[in-house]
Structures are given as structure tokens and as C-alpha cells.
Amino acid sequence: MNILERIPELACTICKKPLDANADGSLHCSGCNKTYQTQNGFINMLTDGMQRFAEEIAVQDSVAVEYEQKRYQKPYARRYHNWWTEQMAKRVKSEGRFLDNGCGTGLLFENLHNSKIVGLDISSEMLKYARQHCNELVLGNSQQLPFVNDCFDVVFCRSLIHHLPKPQLAIDEISRVLKVGGEAVFVDTNCSLLSALPRMIANKGEHFSEDHKNLTRKEMTKLLEPNFKIDEIMYFGYIAYPLLGFPDIVNIFEHIPFKSAIEPTLMFIDNVISRIPLLRTQSWAILVKATNRG
Numbered sequence: 142m143n144i145l146e147r148i149p150e151l152a153c154t155i156c157k158k159p160l161d162a163n164a165d166g167s168l169h170c171s172g173c174n175k176t177y178q179t180q181n182g183f184i185n186m187l188t189d190g191m192q193r194f195a196e197e198i199a200v201q202d203s204v205a206v207e208y209e210q211k212r213y214q215k216p217y218a219r220r221y222h223n224w225w226t227e228q229m230a231k232r233v234k235s236e237g238r239f240l241d242n243g244c245g246t247g248l249l250f251e252n253l254h255n256s257k258i259v260g261l262d263i264s265s266e267m268l269k270y271a272r273q274h275c276n277e278l279v280l281g282n283s284q285q286l287p288f289v290n291d292c293f294d295v296v297f298c299r300s301l302i303h304h305l306p307k308p309q310l311a312i313d314e315i316s317r318v319l320k321v322g323g324e325a326v327f328v329d330t331n332c333s334l335l336s337a338l339p340r341m342i343a344n345k346g347e348h349f350s351e352d353h354k355n356l357t358r359k360e361m362t363k364l365l366e367p368n369f370k371i372d373e374i375m376y377f378g379y380i381a382y383p384l385l386g387f388p389d390i391v392n393i394f395e396h397i398p399f400k401s402a403i404e405p406t407l408m409f410i411d412n413v414i415s416r417i418p419l420l421r422t423q424s425w426a427i428l429v430k431a432t433n434r435g
């Protein structure tokens with residue numbers, strides 16, 4: 142089965158025209174005469190002039206192994222992220238064609254067994270791990286999606302938008318590839334009292350690049366409002382988020398005794414805070430569910 146049979150939504154990154162498959166697995170655009178080659182078994186839909194993204198790709202290629210072997214391996218971290226991905230999955234329809242935009246190592250695929258999902262990421266090291274869970278993977282740039290218009294029913298962006306130099310381009314692209322009435326769920330780092338100082342410190346470390354930023358609710362809604370109807374905003378992540386969710390960055394919980402009793406207590410405290418007006422807005426994360434108006 143060639144790549145266009147598996148991912149019929151693929152289009153030229155530049156002119157968005159449909160592509161022809163060559164016998165060697167590469168794809169050709171007759172509109173702009175560009176050929177897209179395979180790289181490590183993935184179709185490489187990145188265009189020339191990716192210098193702007195070189196630092197991001199280097200950072201993500203180097204942290205992919207940390208995600209795979211630490212962040213999503215520790216059982217308590219895994220349970221935290223499973224809870225988080227369930228929050229995303231339960232807010233959208235369960236049938237249709239899904240895009241996991243910035244799919245990383247493919248955690249979401251594991252929790253969406255019934256869906257037909259395509260994963261896109263700019264880091265081939267991330268995709269190498271994602272391949273364990275999904276065959277429909279594309280090396281691509283979220284600011285320039287290599288898909289035809291109106292082809293997906295659902296787009297997930299889990300911790301992607303805060304990485305991008307030009308988030309508005311990515312949101313416009315999501316709107317373009319989503320059908321009208323299609324659903325999008327974004328989760329990103331919220332700009333709050335809790336997250337501001339750690340972001341400043343973290344950006345100097347090797348997990349992050351200068352582009353990484355926290356987004357306020359106002360910034361998120363401003364990005365979305367031109368093309369989307371915002372259905373729901375949820376704040377989450379207070380104490381459990383840093384302690385349980387990121388052992389590759391904050392490894393404190395590993396050394397805490399009585400983990401099995403403390404873990405549900407942390408989840409309970411987070412749940413309570415997320416219901417307290419005003420206080421709840423000072424979270425680590427913000428989830429936005431939106432519907433495409435086109």
C-alpha cells in the first residue's frame with residue numbers, strides 16, 4: 142500500500158495540490174514540480190528554508206528519548222498523562238479522520254484505539270517512537286500543513302502551539318484542513334503565577350528553545366476567534382502536574398514515600414482547585430475545545 146493510499150489527505154506543502162506517488166515511495170507535485178522523499182521510512186513533507194526551525198528540531202530530536210524512556214514510562218506519570226489525554230478525547234466525536242498535530246512520541250494514539258488518526262511532527266526522532274503506535278505518520282511543519290482542505294473531522298494539539306514561532310499560521314492551517322463543523326482540542330501551557338518563573342528558568346535549559354512560551358487565555362482566544370467558535374475552556378494542573386507529569390524535568394515525586402497514597406491526594410487537590418473561581422485560572426495548563434467555522 143503506498144503512502145497516498147494510507148494517507149489520502151496528503152497534499153503538496155507549498156501549493157496544496159494533490160500528489161502523485163512514485164515507485165520508490167517519494168511523492169511528486171506536478172503543480173510546482175517538487176518531489177518529497179522518504180526519510181527513515183517517513184514521508185518528508187518539510188520544505189526548503191527550514192533554518193528558522195533548526196533549533197527546535199535539534200531540541201526535539203534530543204528530548205524524544207526522554208519522553209519515551211522517562212516521561213511516559215514512570216507509572217504515576219503515565220497515569221497522569223492518560224487522565225489528560227482522556228480529557229481531550231472525551232470532548233470530541235469518536236468517529237472520523239483525526240490529526241494529531243505535533244504528535245511527538247505518539248502518546249495520544251494509544252488512547253484513541255478506534256479512531257483513524259494521522260500523526261504529524263517536525264522531529265523524526267519523535268516519529269521513530271510514534272511508529273510503535275501508528276503507521277500513518279508524516280514529517281511536517283504545523284505552520285505549513287501538507288494536507289488538502291477540509292479533510293479532517295478532529296485535530297488535536299497537545300502542547301504544540303507554545304513551541305511555534307508563528308502560532309497564528311498554525312491555527313489558520315488547522316482551520317483550513319478541518320471540515321467546517323470539525324472539532325479541535327488544544328492543550329497548552331497557561332501563562333499564570335505558577336508557570337511564569339519556571340518557564341523563564343526552563344527556557345535556559347536543554348529541553349526548551351527561545352520560542353517556547355506560555356499562552357494566556359486571551360492570547361489563545363485571540364488566535365482562535367477568527368476561524369473558530371470556542372466551546373469550552375478548562376484550566377487544570379496545579380500540584381499534580383509538575384510532580385506527577387514531568388519526571389524527565391522535575392524528578393521529586395520519585396523520592397517521595399507512600400506514593401500510592403499521595404498520588405490520588407494530589408489529583409484530588411488539583412481537582413478541588415480547578416473548581417475555585419479565580420484561583421483555578423492560575424494553572425499550569427489550559428485546554429480549549431473549539432469548532433471550526435471555516
Ligand SMILES: C[S@@+](CC[C@H](N)C(=O)[O-])C[C@H]1O[C@@H](n2cnc3c(N)ncnc32)[C@H](O)[C@@H]1O
Binds near residue numbers: 267
Ligand atoms: C511538548 S511536545 C508534545 C508532543 C506530544 N503532543 C505529546 O503530548 O507528547 C511538542 C511537540 O511539537 C513538535 N513540534 C514543535 N514545533 C513543530 C512544528 N513547527 N511542526 C510540527 N511539530 C512541531 C515537537 O517536535 C514535539 O514533538
Ligand SMILES: [Zn+2]
Binds near residue numbers: 155172175
Ligand atoms: Zn506543489
